[in-house]
Amino acid sequence: MLQRSQRVLETIPVGSLGLIPLKSCQQLGQQVNDYLVKWRHSSELEHKSNIAFTGYERDSYLIEAKTPRFGSGEAKGSLSDSVRGNDLYLMVDVCNYSLTYQLYGYTNHMSPDDHFQDLKRVIAAIGGKARRITVIMPFLYESRQHKRTARESLDCALALQELVAMGVENILTFEAHDPRVQNAIPLYGFETIPSTYQMVKGLLENVQDLQLDSEHMLVISPDEGGMSRAVYLANVLGLDMGMFYKRRDYTKLVKGRNPIISHEFLGEGIKGKDMIIVDDMISSGDSVLEVAGELKKRGAERIFVFSTFGLFTNGLNQFDEAYEKGIISRVLTTNLVYQTPELLKRPYYINCDMSKYIALLIDTLNHDVSISDLLDPYDRIQALVKKYEARQPILDD
Template sequence: MSQEKIVETIPVGPLGIIALESSKVMGQHVNDYLVEWRNARESEHKGTIAFYGYQRDSYLLNACCPRFGTGEAKGQIKESVRGADLYLLVDVTNYSMTYTVCGHMNHMSPDDHYQDLKRIIAAVGGKAKRITVIMPYLYEGRQHRRTSRESLDCALALQELTHMGVDSIITFDAHDPRVQNAIPLKSLETVAPNYQFIKAMLHNVPDIRFDSKHMMVISPDEGGMSRAVYFANVLGLDMGMFYKRRDYTKIVNGRNPIVAHEFLGSDLEGKDILIVDDMISSGESILDVATELKRRKANRIFVAATFGIFTNGLAKFDDAYEKGLIYRLITTNLTYQTPELLTKPYYISADMSKYIALIIDTLNHDNSISALLNPVERIQNILKEYGQGHFAN
């Protein structure tokens, strides 16, 4: 969206960003972009009351969640939020943070981060004009439907947030976007970082070729088919998929164990492979898929996942890289990245801070973000810039 169109619409209210402790780094990057854009932006309306506080040195508000010795906490906002258009950033998977309970050290779980988010919303006390929660990894997103007598945690959380006064929730690559049915009268936007993946690969791998002769897109399971279909269509590539054969007679770690990965698709011998998924948890599935692809004589394997959680550490990925199983691993900075991960020779980080800043800037002016949610034009432009895909020679 052009800057001219943005500036000719009145902001919903003075912009305020509350980056919870889990998202402090991302919040700072987003704030830097917004300060730079708004200081460079010229508008004949700048002096009017509707644009009051439009250009500031920082849009980050001072908020915290101090804890008592018992581990209980409270939310505090240390400046006025009356009439503000608030954006709350939270990373519920940031396990690097700790707190003490009666002298014992605890690492913060998604439950703790979600509770802190509610505390900050409660501290706002209904004084803000509008509250938007930006929660890249959707809390309990994998517990979105019932398979037996069990809780529907994601739906409960969404309803709880909207009942507390949240107007809209923005998440990235929700495990199943249909969970928005839990809050049909409120907005839940699920954003995909497709453009950022392609941009990161073009920037970091000079000899990559996005065409059907040299590359193929693979979905590691049937649930991620739509993601792979999108990449295949936009980039003009062939597509294949694996489906997981599970043993439904057993339950291991809360799920049915995978017996084998079966492949559906055309010949992939000698082609680079792009595996796209929403998240890497332990990474076992992705590495099993990579092994199967190599068995079918695939060339370089690129793995792109929105969230890199790496619950079992990076040793398996180091080993896979050394054996030539994977060539590059791309995840976003939407969730916590360990310093160790950032030093890995095979790792590429896709920066999402500018994208989030664009979404906030556009929404603050009450403009449509539909163009930002469907980045086909931007993907075509960057392919053209690099002479790739349809634009090769």
Template sequence: MSEESENYYDGLPVGRLGIIPLESCTALGKKVNDYLVSWRRERGHKSTAILHEYQRDSFIIPSKVPRFGTGEAKGILGESVRGDDIYILVDICNYNMTYKLFGQESHMSPDDHFQDLKRIIAAVGGKARRINVIMPFLYESRQHKRSGRESLDCAIALQELVDMGVDNIITFDAHDPRVQNAIPLHGFETVQPAYQFIKNILRHGSDLQIDSDHLMVISPDEGGMKRAIYMANNLGVDMGMFYKRRDYSTIVDGRNPIVAHEFLGADVSGKDMIIIDDMISSGDSMIEVATLLKKRGARNLYLCSTFGLFTNGLEKFDCAYEQGLFTKVLTTNLVYQTPELLSKPWYVTCDLSKYIALLIDTLNHDSSISALLDPVERIQKVLNKFKNHEKI
């Protein structure tokens, strides 16, 4: 059964479907919309869901956030959303967008994107039947706990959204999912792209052998153990972990510097490695882990990260690739990707638009998304295809 047919439901939708991709998420929003339009058109007469405009040429509701010369702004919707089931998509990491501030060009920061999100919610004005926010990179998710006299930005942001009338918040690979405790009576889902990573690794690793003698999954730090264990268990292989030894007597750029990465796990010699983490920021940790594994005799290294931020540029990855430290870097299209990144021979993009469309279609029919959040069956299906030398 295809993913589209799995997503066919007989029940009535919550309301007329409306998607509002903010300018930061235009490309991803268009792909999501195309899937939804196609699926609902194919269902045709088979659908017993009788609702005005269940099928439309586009579910995208036009919106814009114009700015004044002072940098202030307002949210505007291009059509009525009364009674709609609204899904707002925002990429808070899209630094490629700019605006004029007193005549000077300023790049959009995560704070700017979050404010624009609130402006669009305010423009909805409580008229929608339900508001859902899809924010792949959770705003301020790295500031998720308090150490000393610090602000709890992520928790405050979540509370702000639900206070404005947001019913569900969907994010991907939250830095710490326990932040949902800030809004215990509202919907909060953190989605893992493990299936997409496995599928794309299998596409680019034709000589992979999926067993404990030839493959390992590595967590680059103790905080990412859970996602590494999940992937290792699905693949049926061993897991290893690095932990960061820090110098707690020194603070550099607001945090304690890493002195060394220590490895815990079985022998890696001659084995392929899948290193999985939630984000590549500067890339220093990921490359250091790859270097240490290569020194221990590892074969092919696949570096997987939900969010490829590359805040310090791509040069260090170019150098590491030329030195043979890794085989491929895989990240998703959930955050802005530069044309330069997409052109790199070592880079593989994992498209999550179909997955997001499935989540939206399922939620719009008020159905459970449990099967989508835990894609064990789909992972096993693609593994069987790989083992049987079928096209993935």
């Protein structure tokens, strides 16, 4: 990671920094706040006493937002402090199903729809008084419904248009399922951010005997949709890549999808090599485990799964079984979405922390400085690999 001390941030901030993590994102928001407080207290910025930097150095940038609900399930948004003239960063995890509310006496788990409505309530509570609003939504709401097939809704595009109509200027998300959805709001800021650096770092920190060359390792895309991610990782690490494509039965619909008949492989030899399967999300996990099983049948050695979002919608039992059978060695996902305590205890699981990266993005944007160099982790990954091959410790730089 590029160090905060290496950033030259002497431009006047857009406004006094305010961080509003919704309840769904409180733990990650607290970690981001801790980095921001630490950096700005230790900063030797010569203009900190200038009136234009009022509120620059504080003990906390967190602003509490509440979204209480009535017994009928209706709700409202409220803020604990004034946000007039502030540069605000709202954080929301639309996949946090652990939160509940009472609905006519029943306990209801919050869905992505509930979280998105709460986000809009908080923006409404801001009431147009902020200098600028940026939404950090790691898992892009309704991003799996990003294109129309026959008579269908375009939920993600509509959601983006709703946000900018309410005054949001920038939207930051991670590994959008299809980045072309930004065409719905072409005149506003939209960034889809990779987690490649943190994934590679997590693997190198936890597995000591990797041979990072094309003779011993292969990058795998589980389907044609993930090709760009696999190509990028293969190029960065100097590896070859392969791809599976799904043969589907288009005469049937099962839970809204055409069932997969088989996975066909395209690529170089697999036998005796370690594999990195790269995907944007693990939903049920069926697809990635089927691909891992196919790789094992073809003679693959260890299999490492990289996925930005670990949703595990069908639980962890099938992953436990795959690990016990030696089909998978490690699973790496980020803390951008809710992680169950059970997942964090699994021996095969590696948690990749994204809080420092998010803090660096916020700190840079608050100064109205380009984040282009932060969005391409190529040089930072190369530095990691050199340290790893030289058997030097990989520090949290």
